Amino acid sequence: MLAAGRGPGLEELLGEVARGDEAAFERFYDRVSGQVFGLIRRVLRDRAQAEEVAQEVLVEVWRTAARFDPDKGSALSWVLTMAHRRAVDRVRSAQAATDREERAARLDNDVAYDQVAEAVTTRLEGERVRRCLDGLTDLQRQAVTMAYYGGYSYPEVAGLLKVPLGTVKTRMRDGLVRLRDCMGVDK
Incomplete structure (x- = not known):
């Protein structure tokens, strides 16, 4: 069935495309590509991505034209449904990628936070040890400091x-017992 001055309808063209007719696909492409791109552009808003998705949809039309069933709707609605689904998939994919990046950033921040917390804990423990060392007699502090911080053996x-x-x-022995008690370490 021919439309006035337009040639075969989209359904007929799609039937020819299903049989591998490249010229029919060119005519089909010329008639629907603007609408396909426009629909996708409204969903994606990014021109480059819309062009890419429109190309994917039209390649899909070429590959799956035989699946078109005119009893379920028009050729245009079939192609536009395919375009809409593909555009929505791209939005979801982009959102999923953003979500993954945000989760990764939060994990990185958690690691940074853990490093800061570790540094603070280490510093507080160091201050606590110094306070407890100050509670020892001078002779005990000398012996403990030389052995544990100086690396000397008892005979040295x-x-x-x-x-x-x-x-x-x-x-x-006496200095370590006092340190243990001051630090609150269990026996």
Whole structure:
């Protein structure tokens, strides 16, 4: 059935496209591409993405023209439905990508927060240890500081302080007991 001066209707053209007629596809393309692009552009708002999706839809028309069923609606409504679905899929895909990026950014922030929290905790614990060290006698503090912060062995501490090894061991034991009590560490 021919429309006045327009040639075959879209349904007829689509039937020819289903049989692989490239010239029919060109005519079909010329007649629907503007409407397809316009619909997609209204959904996506981004011209470049709309052009890309319109191209995808029209390639899909070429590949699936045989699936068109004129009993279920017009060729134009079939193509525009396909275009709308594809555009909505693109919006959802873009939103999903944005959501993933936001989740990743939140995770990165959580990691940064954890690093800050760790640094603060370490600093507070260091201050607490210094306060507890200040609660030791000078002799205990010297022995503990040399052994734990200076890296000296008990005999080396004894040599540096010029005291017997037993004295260093006693100072260390008493100093560590006082530190444990001050820090609130369980036995």
